[in-house]
Amino acid sequence: MKFVLEVDMGETAFDGEAAGELGRILRYWGGNLRHYDLKPGDGSAIYDSAYSEVGRWSIVAAPGS
Template sequence: MRFRLDIDMTDMTEEGQAAREIGRALRYWGGNLHHFALEPGDGSTITDSAHREIGNWRVVD
């Protein structure tokens, strides 16, 4: 099994914005992963601080 995290940084053009948004996503999802079984097929979208979808995480076989 693999845990995949995909974040689109295309629109993160402000200096330091990518690091802030990715750090925020990792803290948020890292703290919430215990709510998931982490089995193949589990996953969710990832949003930025403005609640726009910027990626997803998923568990794959």
């Protein structure tokens, strides 16, 4: 299996606050991790601090499996 996390930071990398915003996104995601089985097909949208969708995470089957 593979864990895939993709976040679009926009043209300005979250207005110069990329480290803080990405840290918040990862803390929020990590806090909700227990709600998922973490099997292929699981995933969810990722939101920034303004509640705008900025990406997605997913669990996918590894190539060749």
